[in-house]
Amino acid sequence: MVEKVTDGILWIAGSDKFMPDSHIFVLGDIETDDLTIVDCGIVDMGSYKLAELDSYGISTKQVKRIIMTHTHLDHIGCLRDFLERYPNVELWVHREEAVYLERGDDRIVFGNKMFESMIRSQYDIPQGFFEFKVTRKLEGGEFLDVGGNRFKVIYIPGHSIGSIGLYDETRKIFLSGDTIYADGAIGRYDLFSADSEMLKKSLEIISELEIETLLPCHNRIVKGGTDQMVKSTVQYWLPLLK
Numbered sequence: 621m622v623e624k625v626t627d628g629i630l631w632i633a634g635s636d637k638f639m640p641d642s643h644i645f646v647l648g649d650i651e652t653d654d655l656t657i658v659d660c661g662i663v664d665m666g667s668y669k670l671a672e673l674d675s676y677g678i679s680t681k682q683v684k685r686i687i688m689t690h691t692h693l694d695h696i697g698c699l700r701d702f703l704e705r706y707p708n709v710e711l712w713v714h715r716e717e718a719v720y721l722e723r724g725d726d727r728i729v730f731g732n733k734m735f736e737s738m739i740r741s742q743y744d745i746p747q748g749f750f751e752f753k754v755t756r757k758l759e760g761g762e763f764l765d766v767g768g769n770r771f772k773v774i775y776i777p778g779h780s781i782g783s784i785g786l787y788d789e790t791r792k793i794f795l796s797g798d799t800i801y802a803d804g805a806i807g808r809y810d811l812f813s814a815d816s817e818m819l820k821k822s823l824e825i826i827s828e829l830e831i832e833t834l835l836p837c838h839n840r841i842v843k844g845g846t847d848q849m850v851k852s853t854v855q856y857w858l859p860l861l862k
């Protein structure tokens with residue numbers, strides 16, 4: 621179901637079955653033809669989201685770009701379905717993960733060998749399935765003026781080397797990807813390209829933001845009053861990360 625978070629932000633909850641599936645967010649005033657989709661979901665979990673976006677009335681020409689918070693399988697697995705549905709969209713990814721996608725190197729996508737063989741036995745994934753041309757390589761620190769909203773790209777590596785968050789400074793809304801979740805949880809840091817020391821620094825960066833609404837890619841989203849929750853989560857985890 622497409623739900624409204626607040627003006628200019630919609631979301632569809634991920635559908636966890638055998639595997640976690642990321643939420644997606646749609647940024648931008650629906651009246652504009654300048655919508656951004658953030659993340660897609662795991663393999664096979666694109667079609668229901670696309671059908672919901674269709675029935676909500678979002679048309680092909682309105683969707684201008686897809687931004688990936690990072691490129692793990694549960695976020696990028698069904699990107700191809702989105703690119704087929706919206707053939708003219710741009711793909712924006714942090715440059716650290718864009719280089720992997722552009723050479724078809726799927727080590728970040730799968731995270732580890734065990735997960736890769738599990739997934740490959742379940743789905744028929746051809747060679748080159750995760751090779752993509754990235755239209756815009758994000759750096760961190762830049763402002764994205766999209767669909768009537770302004771988001772700052774916050775580079776927060778650790779869960780993966782190219783993880784980003786999107787921060788609306790005015791409304792204090794933070795799309796955190798898999799780096800920090802509601803209720804005290806953070807993203808895992810044992811997969812390929814993850815780094816606990818980087819994650820520690822990234823959590824410190826996050827704790828310096830004022831965050832009222834937290835929009836992570838898994839589990840619940842929290843509208844309003846999250847600043848203390850985020851700061852306590854960071855304080856809890858900092859001594860445990862080295």
Ligand SMILES: [Zn+2]
Pocket residue numbers: 690692779798807
């Ligand atoms: Zn992830």
Ligand SMILES: [Zn+2]
Pocket residue numbers: 640642692694695798837838
């Ligand atoms: Zn995830």
